[in-house]
Amino acid sequence: MGLRENAAAAAGRTLKTDELLDEMAADRVVEEPAPAPDPLADYEPGDDDPDMVPVHLAWLRVRREIRAIAKGAEYNERGTRYNYRAADTVVQYFGPITLKHGVNVLSHRVEATYGSKQTKSGSTMRECSVTVTYHITGPKGDVLEVQSAGEALDTSDKSTTKAQTVALRNLLLNNGLIPTNDRDPDADRLERGAEVPVRSAESYRDEIVDPKTSPGRLQQIGYELSNLRMLGLKVKNETGDMETLDSLGRRIYAERTGGGQ
Known part of the structure; x- marks a missing residue:
């Protein structure tokens, strides 16, 4: 009796049984785990939903x-x-x-x-x-x-x-990486004649009335104007009337957020 037969006999099995087990193992198909379902598979974006970007x-x-x-x-x-x-x-x-x-x-x-x-x-x-x-x-x-x-x-x-x-x-x-827009602490060390550029009231007006300017950005503009002490400056608004930047910003913000309704 060979080594394989002896091992099978010691375990209480026959060689035929071991051969049958080997054949069953060879025929067994290992199933891969099913992939997790995609939570966005049936997603249909609505009008107010964000872009599906990374x-x-x-x-x-x-x-x-x-x-x-x-x-x-x-x-x-x-x-x-x-x-x-x-x-x-x-x-x-x-x-x-x-x-x-x-x-x-x-x-x-x-x-x-x-x-x-x-x-x-x-x-x-x-x-x-x-x-x-x-x-x-x-x-x-x-x-x-x-x-x-x-x-x-x-x-x-x-x-x-x-x-x-x-x-x-x-x-x-x-x-x-959000800056404060405060004056650079090293600005006082600039050479004589150097100036820190400041945005004009008209450039702020143009950004405020721009339809692409978001309500969040309008709030930021308000903080910037307050920091620069420019809220009281008057500019021509979208209808040609004179209006302070503070009033213009608040009015446009209310219109875009529904606060004026």
């Missing part, structure tokens, strides 16, 4: 519409004063434009650490530092994974929420 193109379109966000908020407490871009302001810019282009910004994972600090008055503040992993999802469902960090102090139970809010603001500003 996420990196959709995010680029968002960036094109958000040209700048000025430092419109002011901190002035305990002898410290500075201007900054508030989280709510940043979200107000990004919210309608990401919606327009079918972009979602979703927190995927939050890693938090905590500590405590004493204030000068002796009270204890809870400190939270977070690293948040976000998924920027495009209209087709593909994803960009990015991270952002935030820190916050609070005397009660809101330090985690505040830290995540800061992380979201940093994500939108940093990954959107």
Whole structure:
């Protein structure tokens, strides 16, 4: 009896049984797992739906519409004063434009650490530092994974929420590469006679009345004009009447968002 017969006998099988098993194994067809169904297979775009483009193109379109966000908020407490871009302001810019282009910004994972600090008055503040992993999802469902960090102090139970809010603001500003349109800090070091170019009131008027200018961009123009102290300048509007840039921008914005109805 050969080695194969001995092995089969020791296992309580016959050679014929082993040969039959070998034939069955050879005839067995390995089935590949069925591909996941395409969630957009039966999708029919509506009139207001975004273009079905990859996420990196959709995010680029968002960036094109958000040209700048000025430092419109002011901190002035305990002898410290500075201007900054508030989280709510940043979200107000990004919210309608990401919606327009079918972009979602979703927190995927939050890693938090905590500590405590004493204030000068002796009270204890809870400190939270977070690293948040976000998924920027495009209209087709593909994803960009990015991270952002935030820190916050609070005397009660809101330090985690505040830290995540800061992380979201940093994500939108940093990954959107959004400038402030503030004067360059090095501008004072330019050679004598050099001037920083400033847009004319008429150029702002032309952009405001342009039908292609989105409501989000109209809001940005308002911040820019406020920063440049140009809101009160009068220009000829689309009907030839004199109107301030502030009034013109508010009126056009209301017309395009239905606020004037």
